[in-house]
Structure formats: C-alpha cells, structure tokens
Amino acid sequence: MCPKIVDREAKKLEILQAALQVFSQKGISNTKMIDIARAASIGKGTIYEYFSSKEDIFITGFHQFFAGYDEMISNAIKKQDHPSEQLKVLIHVSLEAIFEEQKDFIGILMDFWAEGIRSKDNSMEDAIHLKEMYQNYRMMIRQIIDRGIAQGVFRPIDSMAFASFLLAAIDGLMLQWVMEPELFDMKQIAESLCDGMLNGIRN
Amino acid sequence: MCPKIVDREAKKLEILQAALQVFSQKGISNTKMIDIARAASIGKGTIYEYFSSKEDIFITGFHQFFAGYDEMISNAIKKQDHPSEQLKVLIHVSLEAIFEEQKDFIGILMDFWAEGIRSKDNSMEDAIHLKEMYQNYRMMIRQIIDRGIAQGVFRPIDSMAFASFLLAAIDGLMLQWVMEPELFDMKQIAESLCDGMLNGIRN
C-alpha cells in the first residue's frame, strides 16, 4: 500500500513548516533541533527520520520557500497579457503575498540572504544558488520590459538596469516593512511603486 | 602618564576591526572567540580584557559600523547646498563608500539586519535600534525633499514615501551587488539611480 508515501511527505512538510516557523523567530543558528521538535510536537529523534541534518532542513526550507514564491509570481504573470499589467502583478504579488500569507517567515529571508551570500566560501555552495535565483528574477522582469518596448508601450530603456532597480526596491521595501510594519500599508506602497515605475518608462 | 588610555583604546579598536573582519566572512554566530583572537593575533583571554562578551563585541561593532556610515553621509550632505545635489551625494556616498572602503564588511550588514530585526524579541532590544536608525535615514532624506519642494525645485510629492523608496533602492542594490559584484558598476548604477529619482520628482 502507499498511503505511507503520502503520510511521510505530509509529515516531512509538517516538520519543515515547524522548522521555518522557529527559524523565523529565533534565527537559524539560534534554533536548536529540540526547538523544531517541540514546534512540530514530535521527539527530537523523529526529525532524523525525515531529514539527515539541520543543514538538510535549512536547504530544503530554502528551496521550498523560494519555489513557492517563484511559482506564485510566474503564475500571476502568466494570467496577464499586457506588459504594464504584468509588471503590476509582479510588484503586487511580490510585496503582498509575503505580507499576507507568510509575514512570520520574512525573518528567515534575512538568514537566507545572509547564508546565500556567504555560501560562496562555504559547504553549501552547491545547494544554494541565490545568485542564479536573482538572475532569474531579473530575467523575468527584463522579458516583460523588452516585450513592452517591442510593443511600443515602454520607452527604450536599459531593461537590465530597470530590473535591478525594481528588484532592489521590492527587497528594500520588504526590509523596511519588517522593521516597522505600521510604517506603511503594503497595498498602498505597492500601488505607489507601480505608478512610479510605470510612469518612468511609459511611452 | 596617560599613553595607556590611548593604547587601550587603540587596541580595543584593533580587536574590533579583526572581529568585524571575521564576522563578515563567517557570519556572526559562526564566528568563534578563538577566530577573533587569531585574527587580532592575540590570546583568547585578552579579548576579555577589552570586551565583556561576544555580544559586547557585536553591539560595539554594530554601532561603530553605522556611526561611521552616518557621519560619512551627513558630512557629505552638509557640503552641498542644492537639494538635488544633496540627494545625489547621498546616493553616491551610500552606494560607493561601502563599495570602495568596506566591501569586505557588507556581509555583516546582513547579520546586523537579521539581528536588528529579531532584536524585538531578544535581549539586545535596548542596544540595537535598527528601526530608529531607519527612521533617521528617512527623516534625513525627507528633509532634503521638503526643502526642495519648498524651493520649488521638486514637485510636491509624498516625501515620506519617496524616502522609503530611495532607501529601499539603495539597500536592495547593495544586496544584489554583494551577490554579484560584476553585475554592474557601482558608480554607474548610482548615477542611473540619481537620474531616475531626480527625473521623477523634478519640477
């Protein structure tokens, strides 16, 4: 029988979610295995039935986190046709999805960034490709822009630089928002960002 | 005689620099006291003659790091008179000073951010005020903008939101640059950011 496979995967996911939860609160290197176990309401040893090590949890979590993000964004974009609209949903989804669904998890982003940046001189180099991920994001944006330029809706700007700026703004805004959630409303700020960015490049 | 005080301070600074160096390479919680000692070419015990704990080093380093940054920026701004120019130097100094002088230390920024964000539920709450620091940065930018608006050189925009965007862009660009330094030239990208931002608000 194979309900087991389902169960195993489900439980693995459960542990992962618990781990991400704890990671976000305490930081990854301040998180102890026992913390994860308790958060998942299981024994410490059980974790090792599903993950080979703490690093394994970290890397799996890392990928799950960004894969979900990726999918959410590219799905949202696919639903749109007009480059302007695509840019809009990209901004809105980036800022609001995290805001709404996973606000607890943003704390981890920082660790992921920190680890990802440092993984150059690190054993995790092969498992983490933050650089490549950002290249993908930039490419995604770039393609939207280039299509817009080709269609004549955008001015012929440097699409690569624009992509960097947009990505930078999104990351930076998330950062500020985590520090001070009451500072601005995510929906509003996303709207402003859309306006500003689109105004700057519209033909 | 009192050369001692000078020496002590100098040595404390030396240790601090060594610590920051190691922090940036390995991350703060992966840094061992012995690493710092070796980097400073002293015995481990000696560190405790100058700092009370690892956390003490971290907090002192944190403040030194940002105090230097603050001073550099506000000095550069004071030298300018025109709001447009002030904004320009703010952007250039923010992006390039770190780029030129302390590129090794950017890795720490991530830890500082991570710790700062998490210090809410943390014993370091009293020692780290990342939120307040960002409020100050925003205020600094805001005052430039408001003066520009009053003088009629800028359109009457929402100066607070603009400050958030600018800060976000700067942080985000640094982030991307750390991941992939060859992606863009800091001087150029700073210039582009200036153009874009100023074009967006010039009257």
Next chain:
DNA sequence: ATATTAATACCGACCAGTCGGTCATTATAA
C-alpha cells in the same frame, strides 16, 4: 644606574554548559 616593588597586559589550559546526532527501547500498525 640598579634593585625592588607594583601594576597592568597577556595568555591558553581548563571548566561547565550546550547541542547535533545516535541508538536502544518502546509504541503502533499490519
């Protein structure tokens, strides 16, 4: 000058606590 004393800087072996990971045992399911 030189000896003596005092004060300070420096050191690394050591200690006590911690934590990732293991494994013998127990509970559960088939």
Next chain:
DNA sequence: TTATAATGACCGACTGGTCGGTATTAATAT
C-alpha cells in the same frame, strides 16, 4: 508476530567565558 515509526536518554565534540600564572612596563627606592 513482525515490521515500522517514534522517542528521548545519552554521547562526545565544541565553545564562551574564567582563572591562575607569566611577561612587560612603570614607579619608587637605594
């Protein structure tokens, strides 16, 4: 009964911080 899953006591490697002792420099006395 047997196979599988779950568990937490246990282990050993590791590390922040301590402490007794040594080296170095300064102050004082002779």
